[in-house]
Amino acid sequence: MSEVSGAIRTADEFEPNKATAMENTKISADKVQVYYGDTHAIKDVSINIRAQTVTAFIGPSGCGKSTFLRCLNRMNDTIDICRVEGRIAIDDEDIYDPKVDPVQLRAKVGMVFQKPNPFPKSIYDNVSYGPRIHGLVRRKSELDDIVASSLQKAGLWEEVKDRLDSPGTGLSGGQQQRLCIARAIAVSPEVILMDEPCSALDPIATAKVEELIDELRENYTIVIVTHSMQQAARVSQRTAFFHLGNLVEVGDTQDIFTNPRDKRTQDYITGRFG
Amino acid sequence: MALSFLLLTILVVAGLAYVLAKSRAFKSAGGDIRLLHSLPGYYGWNGALTVLLPTFLALLLWLAIQPVVVDHTVSGMISAESAAESTLGLVMSDVRRIADGLDLAVQNGVLTAQDASRLNTGSSDIRETLGAVGVALGAEVTAEKLEAAQTYRSATATGFWMRTVLVLLVALGGLAVSYRRTDKDFRARNFVEQVVKGILVFAALLAILTTVGIIFSLIFNTVEFFSLYPAEDFFFGLVWSPSFGGGSELGILPLIWATLYISLIALAVAVPVGLFAAIYLSEYASPTVRAVAKPLLEVLAGIPTIVYGLFALLTVGPLLVDIFGNDGALGVGWMQGGTAVMTAGLVMGIMLIPFVSSLSDDIINAVPQAMRDGSLGLGATHSETVKQVIMPAALPGIVGAILLAASRAIGETMIVVLGAGAAARLSMNPFDAMTTVTAKIVSQLTGDADFASPEALVAFALGMTLFVITLGLNIFALYIVRKYREQYD
């Protein structure tokens, strides 16, 4: 983990109590390379992501943070020209092992996207979609329970409980994004990946979603890509800074923002570029 | 003056106007084109257009009005008895034929111009004279008709002279106006651009004109048909048996039934195949497969329908008889001849495959990628994503596409003319020969039928029905597709 080439240093090197940190690791990536055709999009990234923690990926646009996020549940598989090398393991199982079915993986590692993308179906059908395709329920009543509890966890239940049959696309932007989070939760994932989940939302909706992320931390490992350093500081415990496809620095959010070790991190958080 | 010569004269005047206006503009600016409002060419065009536009307008009006006026004058000479014998229209067409024949005779030198205008029925056999120049006359040339024809000729000749004079006057007037108007401060470019814009508008309006033309040509003849044949018998009649001797039964229902039956079979072939092909091409196929398979399917769309018709008649029909016929492979004996609803439907289905697939392809591609990501991110397989997210999202668009395909199938002509048979029949057996609305339009209008008979006019009523059905389907389908597109724009 600590053998990172050149200037790329993971913060684990500087971790005071490294042993306890390792125990808690949910996802570990080792020397991951991603290529888009001839473009080398992710260069040699190694990182440990802890369970029951919110980890934020920050960095200027085009730095590869979203690409790396999409590697974690193999969403990059859907892009023909994308190639991933290196090892990414969840609970010490290599997710790029040929025996792994991406369908099963994605049930374990849910994803919330930048733009709210509810299906053009009812709110109920949006949330029950995942449990149904994965066969998580045997009876309608069980499904009802999952839908209700997911919506409750996503903090949307009170707003929509009387109109579960109305289309999900009819909700406001913030509600739609929380619906998408409920949709992801309904599959009972262990990890939730969020790709700039608030970039299309207004400040009030953003605050609600951030609050929700903080609550979800109890049960899930959350990785969030964000453009906003303030948001990273507000919701995450750990922060990783990406720059030009390299992972520059990773550590406790507090440390990264108050005491960055790399010049580039410092320049970024002080607003020299970004 | 002959029309072509007249047109040439107008063009010469217009050219003259171009040169004159341009040089006058040049002079008014003292030879310095920087002082002109517009480029010199615009002054020239201004001149030419000022001549051309009013002249053509006058000429067109004259061409439209003169025959009406002449006809009116001449038909006044026809007595009520002879008009009653046959219709006035027939007498008039005889008169016109005689007049044309006389013109031709003069032109060929069989008659001199004086002789032609002095002819009378007593002195010579006009039928023979005209027969010699290749104009065959059906009915006897009565004195009355001949006189009418003479009047017709003189009126037309006078009209020609008046037309020439009028048009030339207008052209010269235009020349004078444009010359006087030309001056260095005159906004020639604005004027020319206005005219060009007018031409553009006219071109765009031609689309509406076409539709109006279609509607009028259908309505007039349909109304005439309904005056000869009761509308309720046409719309609710169960028998279609036209006989040119009279006593035809012209019920549209057997034709509508066959049309819908064939379209249904065609859609049953084209929709599943086309839809699955579209799904595969847009969701699964690698770029290479797509680059090969898509154009291959589209070749099917580029093949003319006559080819499909021949394919149905000579390949598919006999093949089906070999399977379903009396001595067929299955030994069921359902099929008596190669032409059948099944034959036409199957081949039409093949024709519609690329139509359905390329429309559906567009529509599936319009579903935002975010939908796919959302579903795949939840762990759905690709086919689950297609079936449960993409298809429901694309459904309105696909319904629109299927309706457009249905309208195509209903309006398709050559395949059914060659592949479906000629006998109208109300039958459930898809291996029976039946005939459709379009096939009957062709057969009723290509024979030697008299255009005034109900047997020929019925084609217009059939066309009207076809037009209304397909137009309704099209408007509805295009509306659905448009709404669908807006949803994701």
Added chain:
Amino acid sequence: MTDVTLTTTPASEPARSKSLLEIDERTKKRNAAETRFKFYGIGAIGIGVFFLVALLVSILSNGLSAFTQTSISLPVPLVQSEIEAAEKSIVKTSKYRDIIGAVLIEKLKTAGVSTDMDSKKLLQIMSSGAPGALREFVLANPDAIGTTVPFDFLTSSRVDGYFKGRVTRAALAEDKNLDSAHLDIVDQLKEQGSVTSGFNWQFIFGSDASDSRPEQAGIGVAMVGSFYMMLVVLCLALPIGVAASIYLEEFAPKNRLTDVIEVNISNLAAVPSIVFGILGLAAFIQFAHLPQSAPLVGGLVLTLMTLPTIIISTRASLQSVPPSIRDAALGIGASKMQSVFHHVLPLAMPGILTGTIIGLAQALGETAPLLLIGMVGFIASEYPSGVFEGFLSPNSAMPAQIYEWAKRADPAFYERAWGGIIILLLFLMTMNIVAIILRRRFERRW
């Protein structure tokens, strides 16, 4: 539903396997369904391609034989007295037939082919158009009288079909027009090289022939008819279509009228072609008294039919020219009209031409409307007498000619119909390839 507890934690799921490396039953099933679904798609493409191949195979296998034709070479002595006698008789060609019959019998004698058939029966191996061809030659070359001229006469369609494998001896049993004995004769003549088969130029350049002479039928005159129609379509549809598109794309205000025009155009594109035929019949022939069967009228009808296609593709090419080009022109003081005609239109031209060619190809293959305005087969037996007469003299068109042959009962005409389709498709292919090349060569990505 109201009494919900948060019981569905990740740990409490029995159905799901814990490890990612083991695939559970349900996932296996789902993956099988996935594979099946994918195969449906491949199957659908396969069916489409299969039909295409079946269509092409049946066109080629049935049509290629139309491009060869069997003929029989006979040296005919043109005797002055015989020809004078023939020209004096009432049915002139029957005398010429006798001349050919005599020559044929003579030929068989010298070739050592024995037969007991009389001249009339023997002549059934020849095209019934042979005497006409002989007479035409004599009238055209009076100097040749007195000499012996070698002729290549067409054989009858059945003899031709026999050599092409279409007519079998068994099938002749019920045929009044030819016996097995005839075939024995032609077989022997073929061995001696008097009956040969060569490329069928007459099919490509000739005109349609009557029901009894399929061996003489050609598509050349119909091709000229099609050519004139395409000329009319090109000269009218291109400028009108471009003008209409420019107006709608660049000048039209967003109002009801524009909406109506746009809806109208997209609907016209979907109106059945036969309806345009009815329009042509009623408007151009009944109302405007234009001549029936004239390529000019056919061209007008096809123009109206292709206009929507051309307008739609032209608008797409105009749309693909970025607004910055227009702004640049307007910015240096060009008028709107100048910016369109000097900058936008030239840039959109390749796209417009591509669309026009595709519209023309569509028009070239259209049949139904032409039938209604009288452009059916067998309407013209010779080429138009002049360049301008071509627009107005009655003619057919390639697809209408093919339709005419498909309707006739003799299978020899079916071969002609398939052959005509090969020619038609060659034209369409060429046009489409030109369109593709244009698009590839000049396509500009902004």
